[in-house]
Amino acid sequence: MGRNGSHDVIITLVVSALLIWLLPLMISTYTLTVLVIYGMLGLSLGLIWGFGGILCFGQAAFFGLGAYTYAIAAINIGESTLPMVLAVLVPAVFAALLGAMMFYGRLTDVYLGVITLVVTLILFKFVNSTAGPQYVIGNARLGGFNGIPGFQTLNVPGDPSAYIWGDPYFYVCAIALVAVFLLVTWLLRSSFGRIAVGIRENEVRMGLMGYDIAARKTVLFAIGAAIAGLAGALFANWGEIVTPKLFSLGQSAEIIIWCIVGGLGTRFGPIVGAAGLAYLKFMLGQQSMIDNTLIMGLILVLFVVFLPRGLVPAVASLLNSIFGRTKRKPRPRRMRTARHG
């Protein structure tokens, strides 16, 4: 496994270096930055849903929480290093608490969906209603539906006046995504990741083997939230403002669409889905003939009905059949079939 692993790392590094070099020649780095951030957000849900079988309807909650944590901490601290760390930790702790409550209550499927959705709504409604001057954390006014503008953006650690923006910021985000991707790869190859996949496949069996399902799901859920929080903080830096829209159900829906379109149970799928669809949306935003939402909705419906495995697995098995390598059969999509009783 060790040799195989380093092989994978080298390929990942070479491919991503190529992409980081080539893509800015075609698309502006400003747009690319947000695509990269969305890719990371997609990967966060892809990890817990595709490999852990946890369908979270509220991944946007952790994204928004990361962004808000960063903004509030940056206003109060004035230097970006600690706020970045907090933006990862706060969503992770929040997810750990929420996850523990859900998983130790043995909630699954729809019920998990309801609770994550509801928690997102609570955050959205709450933050939306904090327009009044009494809602402050330290020096930061929450600002309700107007959001929080004007916080310290990313700087070179230790030097608050050396801002990182423009092209360099794109490279920071891209490298962060590569790092997260490698981390996820490592995690999935580790015992923890293999056990997580086992739990996705059959919770009861894994429990009878002696694994504490609730604890493991909680940890995985928190890791997913930490990645989403990091994406949120990067997004806050990119947009230079955070608004309650980050918590919205629409945002959650989009993350789910990315995963479905890209392909669950793969690491690339959610990233490709996120970047691809976000770019498509960006292109569509420049015309006004057909409504944007309509197209996104249509894409989701078509994929669920006709290509429920998603693009990346479909393309992979297509390539396999062309080149005659039928060694690995595509895995049946089990984690999404209903286990409702």
Next chain:
Amino acid sequence: MDLSFVILVEVLYGVASLVLISAGLAVVFGMMKVINLAHGEFMMMGGYATITAVGLGVNVFVAMLVIAPLVVGLIGLIVERLVIRHLYGRLVDTMLATWGLSLVFIGLATMIFGNTTTGISTPIPGFAFGGYQVNGYNFFIIIVSIVLVIAMYAVLRGTRAGLIARGTMQRSNMAAALGYSPDRIYMMTFFCGSALSGLAGAVLAPLVGLVPTSGGAYIAKAFITVISGGPSLIAGLVSSATSFGLVSQFFTFAISPVIGEVALLIAAVVLLRTMPQGITGRFFKGKL
């Protein structure tokens, strides 16, 4: 005395509107184990159907109680034939597909009606009770909800279709074995559920300014109410609507409407955590 009457009406209204919002979703979920996340958009379309019909000179009550349910019911039928029927038995996939549909409908409504707020005036005037102004339309909503619950009960208890429906709810393969085509039962159910959603959207339309994204406000509440209700259709609907209505109205009076909404959501989380099978999974077992 006057105040307590007003509060009573408000609480009843809170419960009644939850029943109304959730009925369509409850029928579809109870019978078919399908969560229709486009439910909110079905309500939105019910509202637009009403406003359009009224604009064409139709009597407002006819528009609300007849035209809107029929129009939305038909849309539901088309959706069922085109999308849902491919996904039976795949709970999560139907949720995702209907979520996609909801986006499609929002997009369509935006293209047709524009992204602006429209509305119709309340057809029933308010009146003064003691020192308080009471919204007369609230009574209408309470009455519609009560009639709706009684009608659902009567249909399920008293008619042949209701008997088949109850059989399907209990054990769908058994109903199929007895010679009732599950395909047709599901089609009819989805039509009825959609029509109920349309009715709810139409009846509530005069109280809200309608925008293409209005559905989002309903779906979460409906979703929560239905799931928390548990396996029994009517008992679940009424009991969870009552619990949530009480909680949310209490906090609305005590603090503010926003806190009322948040309290409702928190109540749902607590309830599902303590009773993962919903209220009727533990109480009122075996009721309708």
Next chain:
Amino acid sequence: MVETVLETSGLTMRFGGVTASDNVNFKLKARELRCLIGPNGAGKSTFFKCVTGLLTPTEGHVYMRGQEVTGWQPHQIASLGVGIKTQTPNVMDALSVHENVWLAARRFYNIAEARDRADAIIERLTLSAIARTQLGQLAHGERQRVELGIVAVADPWLVLLDEPAAGMSAQDVDRMTEIIHELTRFAAVVIVEHDMQFIRSIAQTVTVFHQGAVLMEDNVERVMSDPQVRAVYLGKKA
């Protein structure tokens, strides 16, 4: 004096008004093989679920190696070194045979040792040829064997099997019998079973359940010839 590895006292489980398990006192010694039999609804499976932690008994206690485990979660009980197989095949269909068995071993051993143990038991179960095949593509008998491998890979001292021979071919049953005998060299084994043929071939002591309670507990031949047991199985009043 042989150690008692599993003991229940006054174990009772009620569902609403139905008493599925009624005041069961049960004792199992180390390396003993015991079959639980009884007609449908006799309470064997309920008893099994109470012992494995899948159900929490209404009353009574469960002890394993002298430690009270009443109301524990299945994963806590399994962590003691108890191998459990439920009635329906419970395996990870999308994973390979090796991955399935490895996951079970990994709970108790480090990565390398888990791999060696998985290899060894796959060899012993003559599954080597299909070690890299996904379980979803295997026949029922093979899947049952894999699950037995999952149960046995970590050298449990107590093995609880719910209907291990259900739906298997005669050849598979023979192999299963062999494996179970091998297990009893180190572990106590409890088997819930319907199949009389299988029980005769494997058991020495049999506990008969009837209407939630223990009807009798004796040598297999004596149990089989007991008129009361026969009556219970044929559904007559004793």
